[in-house]
Amino acid sequence: MLSKILLVTLCSVSSLWAEPQKNILLIVTDDQSPFTLSTYGNKVCHTPNLDKLAASGMVLDQAYHMGSMSGAVCTPSRTMIMTGRTLWHLPQLPRKNKKLKPAEVKLSQEITNNSLPAVFNRAGYETFRTCKVGNSFAPANKLFTTVRDKSNRGATEKDGSQWHGRQALEFLDTYEESKNEKPFLMYLGFSHPHDERTGRDDLNKKYGAVNTKTPPTEINPKSPKVPNTWLPAHPFHHGHPGLRDEVKVPGVLTSRTEATIRNEIGREYACIENIDEQLGLVMKKLEEMGELENTYILFTSDHGISVGRHGLTGKQNLYEHTWRVPFLASGPGIEPGSRAPGRGYLLDILPTVCELAEVPVPATAQGKSLKPVLLGEKKAVRDVLYGAYCGGTKPGMRSVRKGDWKLIKYDVLDGKVRETQLFNLKENPDELLAEHQAEEVVAATGIKPEALQVDLAEKPEYSEKLAEMEALLLSEMTRLEDPYRLWDQEQK
Ligand SMILES: [Ca+2]
Numbered sequence: 001m002l003s004k005i006l007l008v009t010l011c012s013v014s015s016l017w018a019e020p021q022k023n024i025l026l027i028v029t030d031d032q033s034p035f036t037l038s039t040y041g042n043k044v045c046h047t048p049n050l051d052k053l054a055a056s057g058m059v060l061d062q063a064y065h066m067g068s069m070s071g072a073v074c075t076p077s078r079t080m081i082m083t084g085r086t087l088w089h090l091p092q093l094p095r096k097n098k099k100l101k102p103a104e105v106k107l108s109q110e111i112t113n114n115s116l117p118a119v120f121n122r123a124g125y126e127t128f129r130t131c132k133v134g135n136s137f138a139p140a141n142k143l144f145t146t147v148r149d150k151s152n153r154g155a156t157e158k159d160g161s162q163w164h165g166r167q168a169l170e171f172l173d174t175y176e177e178s179k180n181e182k183p184f185l186m187y188l189g190f191s192h193p194h195d196e197r198t199g200r201d202d203l204n205k206k207y208g209a210v211n212t213k214t215p216p217t218e219i220n221p222k223s224p225k226v227p228n229t230w231l232p233a234h235p236f237h238h239g240h241p242g243l244r245d246e247v248k249v250p251g252v253l254t255s256r257t258e259a260t261i262r263n264e265i266g267r268e269y270a271c272i273e274n275i276d277e278q279l280g281l282v283m284k285k286l287e288e289m290g291e292l293e294n295t296y297i298l299f300t301s302d303h304g305i306s307v308g309r310h311g312l313t314g315k316q317n318l319y320e321h322t323w324r325v326p327f328l329a330s331g332p333g334i335e336p337g338s339r340a341p342g343r344g345y346l347l348d349i350l351p352t353v354c355e356l357a358e359v360p361v362p363a364t365a366q367g368k369s370l371k372p373v374l375l376g377e378k379k380a381v382r383d384v385l386y387g388a389y390c391g392g393t394k395p396g397m398r399s400v401r402k403g404d405w406k407l408i409k410y411d412v413l414d415g416k417v418r419e420t421q422l423f424n425l426k427e428n429p430d431e432l433l434a435e436h437q438a439e440e441v442v443a444a445t446g447i448k449p450e451a452l453q454v455d456l457a458e459k460p461e462y463s464e465k466l467a468e469m470e471a472l473l474l475s476e477m478t479r480l481e482d483p484y485r486l487w488d489q490e491q492k
Pocket of ligand 1 (some may be wrong): 074
């Protein structure tokens with residue numbers, strides 16, 4: 001009895017001295033390329049609050065999503081965030097024509113029971129979520145104690161990013177008023193800058209853009225210039241015929257002209273600045289509550305997007321603008337103004353926030369914690385990065401990156417397209433192709449590429465590097481249990 005009293009006393013004394021448990025704020029935008037932020041080189045899109053977040057913490061330069069086996073890239077990507085699973089080991093859900101085997105049902109349940117909200121609920125956190133609806137992992141989403149989900153791709157308080165911002169502020173108001181002692185995990189998702197990119201009038205005006213259903217034919221000189229990597233068309237078919245994001249996006253459709261893309265980029269920036277304003281309000285609230293110093297804030301997106309880059313508009317490719325995601329983090333122990341490659345995937349977020357919050361990482365998570373990178377102990381958590389897109393014709397696209405070298409392969413349309421691209425990202429960070437040297441393109445981008453800023457795969461002097469990267473891709477495909485093989489790989 002006496003020892004029990006002593007133990008209770010010791011515990012309560014130690015809890016008086018213990019640091020309060022850290023809050024987690026995870027911000028996830030929808031379809032945002034890292035190259036829309038000034039911290040990644042954008043000079044036009046105005047994001048003062050994200051700039052402040054970047055300056056108060058760490059920026060990762062090599063954060064990626066692992067890929068997709070579906071045209072709706074959001075779905076696997078967001079499932080990876082929620083579960084920490086790799087692309088080919090995601091939990092399965094029953095579909096119209098697919099009944100799951102008992103073992104798949106059991107595994108899916110186990111992964112759900114160890115998803116982001118489940119883990120933090122068990123650890124005694126108050127958990128909150130606002131996000132768009134759909135294209136995600138629904139069994140995990142509903143486990144947050146408070147869920148305020150609705151898709152908002154308009155521009156008003158009722159149907160714009162302001163709606164998600166208000167849900168977050170209301171949650172924080174209630175949390176403050178109730179003097180809640182628990183730490184919190186907030187998942188603050190936005191439905192923009194995903195199309196349809198309906199910008200607020202004042203912001204559209206600022207970026208010389210208009211909300212329209214049909215491609216504009218005239219260039220507004222106030223609109224942002226086309227991206228460095230713009231092309232009027234991709235040099236070969238991307239392999240997903242009828243893909244919505246390449247042919248049906250309102251305001252763009254199949255047009256890749258300067259007038260269309262500049263207007264669409266203007267709309268995109270209007271949507272991003274609107275999100276940035278909401279983030280400013282949330283961060284100000286955290287500061288007023290005295291919680292900012294005790295909160296880890298992570299900002300990312302479910303994947304990047306092309307919007308005219310390389311002659312594409314969708315998120316179904318593996319160029320850097322689309323394969324990479326923005327990744328900013330601030331909080332206790334993270335050096336302000338720091339940068340690292342990180343070499344993280346979105347599926348690393350679950351183990352990372354667990355370790356930051358000192359909550360056990362669930363055994364079902366297959367990602368690696370980025371905590372040692374964020375705390376400045378390491379520059380990266382892995383050497384090699386793998387990407388896949390096979391939501392169209394099979395086997396689809398694959399990429400691999402190591403150091404400055406990157407390989408992308410396309411095996412689509414029943415063998416009609418079999419292409420290999422090799423890039424040195426140090427010399428050619430934008431993955432420029434020979435097509436970027438065309439007069440019309442140089443006139444629009446204002447960029448005259450260097451002679452070697454091209455795909456190097458066909459150049460004999462790089463044949464050894466090419467063979468090395470091909471071998472590396474196959475070894476990653478084997479390691480990650482990619483069920484497919486490409487035309488020139490040893491078949492299973
Ligand atoms: Ca998305």
